[in-house]
Amino acid sequence: MVFRLIIVLFFFSVGVFSQEKFTKHKISKGENLTVIAKKYGVKAKDIQEANPNAPKILKLNSVLLIPNKNAKSAQKSTPSIANNTSVNTTPGSHEVLQKETLWGISKKYNVSVDDLKKANPALETEGLKIGQQIVIPVNTAAIAENTAQETEKPEIISSTDVDLEVKVQPKETKYAIAKKYGITVKELERQNPSIKAKLPVGYVLKIKTTKEKADAVNALNEPKTLLDESFGSEPQIADNNTTVKKDSTFVYNGNHSDLIDQIIVSATENIGTRYRSGGTTKAGFDCSGLMFCTFGNFDIKLPRSSIEQSRMGTKVASAEAQKGDLIFFKTNGRRHINHVGMVVEAADGEIKFVHSSTHGGVIISSTKEPYYQRSFSQVNRILE
Numbered sequence: 001m002v003f004r005l006i007i008v009l010f011f012f013s014v015g016v017f018s019q020e021k022f023t024k025h026k027i028s029k030g031e032n033l034t035v036i037a038k039k040y041g042v043k044a045k046d047i048q049e050a051n052p053n054a055p056k057i058l059k060l061n062s063v064l065l066i067p068n069k070n071a072k073s074a075q076k077s078t079p080s081i082a083n084n085t086s087v088n089t090t091p092g093s094h095e096v097l098q099k100e101t102l103w104g105i106s107k108k109y110n111v112s113v114d115d116l117k118k119a120n121p122a123l124e125t126e127g128l129k130i131g132q133q134i135v136i137p138v139n140t141a142a143i144a145e146n147t148a149q150e151t152e153k154p155e156i157i158s159s160t161d162v163d164l165e166v167k168v169q170p171k172e173t174k175y176a177i178a179k180k181y182g183i184t185v186k187e188l189e190r191q192n193p194s195i196k197a198k199l200p201v202g203y204v205l206k207i208k209t210t211k212e213k214a215d216a217v218n219a220l221n222e223p224k225t226l227l228d229e230s231f232g233s234e235p236q237i238a239d240n241n242t243t244v245k246k247d248s249t250f251v252y253n254g255n256h257s258d259l260i261d262q263i264i265v266s267a268t269e270n271i272g273t274r275y276r277s278g279g280t281t282k283a284g285f286d287c288s289g290l291m292f293c294t295f296g297n298f299d300i301k302l303p304r305s306s307i308e309q310s311r312m313g314t315k316v317a318s319a320e321a322q323k324g325d326l327i328f329f330k331t332n333g334r335r336h337i338n339h340v341g342m343v344v345e346a347a348d349g350e351i352k353f354v355h356s357s358t359h360g361g362v363i364i365s366s367t368k369e370p371y372y373q374r375s376f377s378q379v380n381r382i383l384e
Helices: 002-021 033-040 044-050 070-082 102-108 113-119 138-149 152-159 174-180 185-191 211-231 256-268 287-296 370-375
Strands: 022-026 063-067 093-095 133-135 161-167 204-210 243-246 249-252 314-316 326-329 339-347 350-357 361-366 376-381
Touching: 022 033, 033 044, 033 063, 033 361, 044 063, 102 113, 102 256, 113 133, 113 256, 161 211, 174 185, 185 204, 185 256, 204 211, 256 287, 256 339, 256 350, 287 339, 287 350, 370 376
Parallel strands: none
Antiparallel strands: 022 063, 093 133, 161 204, 243 249, 314 376, 326 339, 326 376, 339 350, 350 361
16 A cells, blocks of 8 residues: 555656646647747747657647746746846846847837847847847946836936927838837837828828937928028938839838838737738738738838739849848649748748748748748848
8 A cells, every 4th residue: 555655656746847847738730849939938949859759740639748947937036036136137138038129129228220239249140039148238228227217217208208290291101201200110100090001191190209309300301491492393302211112122221120120020010810811901911911011011012912022022042031031932732932921030041931821820930841841932132
């Protein structure tokens, strides 16, 4: 009797130990290692190591063991509370979270994307990785930290904000206007909900920005008005951030990586949205509809179908793929292109892309997956 009791206790302790270290996950339709890893905030390699006997092609309804990082994070959080510090709030450093981009981090700490890349040279080749510690310039990190902790600071900042009324001129874009007044397209749409679908010429926008930015814009506008009147010509806005279509490629004059980061953020915000044939809204997207809508948010007009989109821009080798490029496939044995996505990361011969798939809706996939490796067709550069 005592022997049986010992055996029961042994198996119970083993079960508890395994539950602390692993979480069981039942594979659903359309899931792959990359999707599952992102869902649990772990690396695909960690899942492979925890399941050495798992087949390379995952089977529906089979069970995988997912390394459980909650216990570790709980242990780490206890001393951090005692010391009133944490990894994310350490001055001069930032831990990359799921779905974060360089653009989002730069806005959080009020620095430019270029400054972050200079402080972290590895980002140019390796890109962002979940859990990665990146260096934030110390002076700006301190400003961001103080702003979050001190209650008086927001009042001082808000007191310098001014409300402007801006009339939309012909050929102006949402992105150009947002950039001009130091805000994002998303913030511009939040302040003016009626322009989400379309930006009508003559519409009066209400824009809240800093007094310094408003004064700078006014100073730029004044000499232009005098110059236009003296020559008797129509006013022309000299914007260094205009997008021009040239031979089916959009030539962008300004901070190129800044625009691409914003486009990627716009696309990845739709992750989890279901697939819908012919869809171009958050109610559902098809593959070309997601690209059409995403680039359209920045006033870059793409054709509606994937085959037509494949004729846009400049065709580049897969080894030269960059963030923001369109990637095309011929799926299900088709002879012509019938699927499209957008590159969000390209490194070590692997291309990760966001797209709307028939089985999983808006997700991020990889060319390392056998299905997309077989059906890959080409990469087109839309922005130069």
